[in-house]
Amino acid sequence: MSIEMPACRWGMSPVPMAMRRNVNALFDFGDKHIQAGDMQDALKNQSNFFQAQMQLLADQTTH
Numbered sequence: 001m002s003i004e005m006p007a008c009r010w011g012m013s014p015v016p017m018a019m020r021r022n023v024n025a026l027f028d029f030g031d032k033h034i035q036a037g038d039m040q041d042a043l044k045n046q047s048n049f050f051q052a053q054m055q056l057l058a059d060q061t062t063h
Contacts, residue, residue, distance in 0.1 A: 018060045025052055 029049040036042040 018056070021056055022053070025049065025056065 029045065032045045032049075033042060036045055
């Protein structure tokens with residue numbers, strides 16, 4: 001699932017772009033979490049989500 005946010009007048013600012021990526025990642029995690037077959041799958045999905053969020057945070061703070 002993807003959330004579309006309108007661009008500002010001068011193009012897309014970094015904050016809404018980061019928010020959109022974070023919201024999309026959260027919805028993707030929710031979809032995967034619901035489809036998890038067992039607790040091991042759920043924990044793996046959670047670990048992958050956390051790692052991806054930490055990478056997004058690192059990218060957001062350096063750009």
